[in-house]
Amino acid sequence: xxxxxxxxxxxxxxxxxxxxxxxxxxxxxxxxxxxxxxxxxxxxxxxxxxxxxxxxxxxxxxxxxxxxxxxxxxxxxxxxxxxxxxxxxxxxxxxxxxxxxxxxxxxxxxxxxxxxxxxxxxxxxxxxxxxxxxxxxxxxxxxxxxxxxxxxxxxxxxxxxxxxxxxxxxxxxxxxxxxxxxxxxxxxxxxxxxxxxxxxxxxxxxxxxxxxxxxxxxxxxxxxxxxxxxxxxxxxxxxxxxxxxxxxxxxxxxxxxxxxxxxxxxxxxxxxx
Amino acid sequence: xxxxxxxxxxxxxxxxxxxxxxxxxxxxxxxxxxxxxxxxxxxxxxxxxxxxxxxxxxxxxxxxxxxxxxxxxxxxxxxxxxxxxxxxxxxxxxxxxxxxxxxxxxxxxxxxxxxx
Numbered sequence: 469x470x471x472x473x474x475x476x477x478x479x480x481x482x483x484x485x486x487x488x489x490x491x492x493x494x495x496x497x498x499x500x501x502x503x504x505x506x507x508x509x510x511x512x513x514x515x516x517x518x519x520x521x522x523x524x525x526x527x528x529x530x531x532x533x534x535x536x537x538x539x540x541x542x543x544x545x546x547x548x549x550x551x552x553x554x555x556x557x558x559x560x561x562x563x564x565x566x567x568x569x570x571x572x573x574x575x576x577x578x579x580x581x582x583x584x585x586x587x588x589x590x591x592x593x594x595x596x597x598x599x600x601x602x603x604x605x606x607x608x609x610x611x612x613x614x615x616x617x618x619x620x621x622x623x624x625x626x627x628x629x630x631x632x633x634x635x636x637x638x639x640x641x642x643x644x645x646x647x648x649x650x651x652x653x654x655x656x657x658x659x660x661x662x663x664x665x666x667x668x669x670x671x672x673x674x675x676x677x678x679x680x681x682x683x684x685x686x687x688x689x690x691x692x693x694x695x696x697x698x699x700x701x702x703x704x705x706x707x708x709x710x711x712x713x714x715x716x717x718x719x720x721x722x723x724x725x726x727x728x729x730x731x732x733x734x735x736x737x738x739x740x741x
Numbered sequence: 742x743x744x745x746x747x748x749x750x751x752x753x754x755x756x757x758x759x760x761x762x763x764x765x766x767x768x769x770x771x772x773x774x775x776x777x778x779x780x781x782x783x784x785x786x787x788x789x790x791x792x793x794x795x796x797x798x799x800x801x802x803x804x805x806x807x808x809x810x811x812x813x814x815x816x817x818x819x820x821x822x823x824x825x826x827x828x829x830x831x832x833x834x835x836x837x838x839x840x841x842x843x844x845x846x847x848x849x850x851x852x853x854x855x856x857x
Contacts, residue, residue: 519820520818520820520824524768525765544824545775545824614757615757656813658810658841659753661848661851665856691750724852727834728833
């Protein structure tokens with residue numbers, strides 16, 4: 469689970485990860501890289517929210533699952549450099565789609581889906597450098613643009629349903645689940661610039677062993693505590709929902725601010741056996 | 742469940758059914774700015790571009806005045822508006838300062854202070 473602030477992509481493009489403003493944030497990923505080298509996932513399922521690149525208000529799906537051979541990044545309008553396409557895993561995508569719909573999650577299926585910074589930045593954070601990323605991807609977009617948004621409970625259940633799908637896929641596959649967004653921030657209105665460290669740390673704590681503690685909040689209550697765009701915690705909740713056997717914290721880092729946002733990374737592994 | 746209209750959160754716009762309808766033309770114009778050619782067309786003739794997308798007078802005024810709060814009042818959604826303010830050379834700290842009536846330096850200082 470990680471933040472996806474566009475400015476992070478800008479910093480990567482400019483190669484300034486080591487500068488004082490950025491260092492405490494990027495250093496938070498060193499342990500994640502070491503862990504990825506160890507576990508070597510072959511596929512990544514990414515819960516993210518589209519920011520008006522692929523979806524406009526004419527059609528806003530609540531949950532959209534990518535089912536493409538590859539996913540293009542594209543111009544988002546405000547100058548973030550485009551990054552090369554990400555390979556898809558249509559086989560896993562369609563398996564997830566069939567399983568989700570059988571499980572009463574009636575998702576939108578996308579054979580073409582532009583992925584914005586909320587997908588691309590975390591991929592760059594997890595596998596930095598220009599080399600080819602060693603993973604295939606399945607993007608799952610959750611609506612945070614147009615209310616009503618799905619509830620925290622619904623997103624958690626979506627994550628669990630995705631886990632059931634992944635577990636019934638090829639036995640030797642190694643699938644990483646990523647949730648991107650947040651943490652607390654607000655870009656719009658007279659309360660712009662709102663950050664709530666206490667609530668962010670509460671969420672990062674509860675997500676490990678007691679995610680149910682977050683499911684009682686309505687979206688309005690989450691927005692009140694985390695800011696309008698802090699609602700992106702829904703993606704973290706969906707990712708945690710996918711850890712149906714429990715979780716152990718392997719690493720976490722929290723840093724304020726990047727751009728207008730409190731940022732965090734939380735690495736959870738399956739419970740030790 | 743969210744009830745967008747009941748119990749507003751001060752200074753915190755929620756984009757619900759009313760905003761989606763009222764702001765459709767403005768947001769549709771902003772969505773078009775994912776294309777560099779469209780951004781240039783807007784720069785070349787702002788008034789004509791706004792008219793082409795059918796913005797109403799309130800929306801046109803908000804755009805003319807670079808007034809983000811007024812754009813939001815007119816149904817603008819921040820995810821799409823950010824593409825428009827990018828054309829004006831403004832980033833999220835600039836518009837944060839504008840909306841909160843403070844300087845960019847003071848706005849940045851407030852963000853830094855949240856770490857404590």
